Amino acid sequence: MLASSEEQAVADATGGVSVRPMREDDLEAADRVMRVAFGTFLGLPTPEEFMGDAAYIRSRFAADPEAAFTAELDGEVVGSNMATHWGSVAFFGPLTVRPDLWDRGIAGRLLEPTLELFERWGVRHSCLFTFAHSPKHTGLYQKFGFWPGALTAVMTKPVEAGERTVATYSELPQGERSGAIDACAAVTESVYGGLNLAHEIEATDRLGFGETVLLAGADGLDGLAVCHLGPGTEAGSDTCFVKFGAVRSGDGAGERFERLLDACDALSADRGASRLTAGANMGRREAFKAMVARGFRTDLQGVALHSGDDTGYNRPGRYVIDDWR
């Protein structure tokens, strides 16, 4: 049977898609495609307003320009994907394709170089966050070996005002910074072998996205929280977003986690944010319950997908905040 001329045009056009490393001059279009894609999928009345003044594309590209890929058709950006490398753990997203070109294999094309990059990084665990209710999303990722684990809730609570001080990475003199990075690595090592946030901490500081909270304890560092603050970051206006937080695993971790949450509240109040947003995977159930008990409520619920059978640090006893979006 002959394809209609419209179908033929789309097939020909999609055949011309090329996938390549992202460039600086892709950013504006890639950002627009990302917002329209999510906004369309979520049924927003004005899809291009998805995320408001929060952002992923520019900030992630600035943090790691070699971990971003663009799909191009006839000289136009029609999709992109970005990868994040936290030592032994890597995840990807936002993966987006312009809605008029959905279901033509472009996301699959973008995943190929992304997964090759994971291989080159030699990570122990690769994973992602996706929409739990979408058969298309789980079907797409299963083809690439990713299987659903526990639900992840992206949650928000109002910030509690108060006179509290909080120690941050940016306040440290240069000479103390590498020691702090090593101390953070010791905390994350206790959560999952090889997990390392050094690059995220440095990029957040260097690019002015926010602050890394350093939670001191009697025997060294008890925890850390990499937080984005304000417009142009993953937080957006009036919000402090905990991109990653963790405390040392083992005896007393629950108490350390309460203090870390206090410190995130204090940072938010100090910077004038009224909302504290943080992700909690339900496989880390003690941490999830502690956050709910504090008044965090879910804005968005998705699912963590993992390659292979290892669910990484999404398991009981791991007091971690993140969502892998």
Ligand SMILES: CC(C)(COP(=O)(O)OP(=O)(O)OC[C@H]1O[C@@H](n2cnc3c(N)ncnc32)[C@H](O)[C@@H]1OP(=O)(O)O)[C@@H](O)C(=O)NCCC(=O)NCCS
């Ligand atoms: C999700 C998204 C990136 C997919 O892009 P795409 O280019 O349409 O995806 P592809 O065409 O490469 O792959 C779609 C796959 O979905 C799967 N799929 C679709 N419907 C399915 C269903 N009902 N059941 C199971 N699998 C299904 C198929 O495996 C299909 O692959 P196939 O070509 O082998 O049939 C795109 O729809 C998008 O931008 N959505 C909005 C943003 C978003 O949700 N991003 C992902 C966040 S994790």
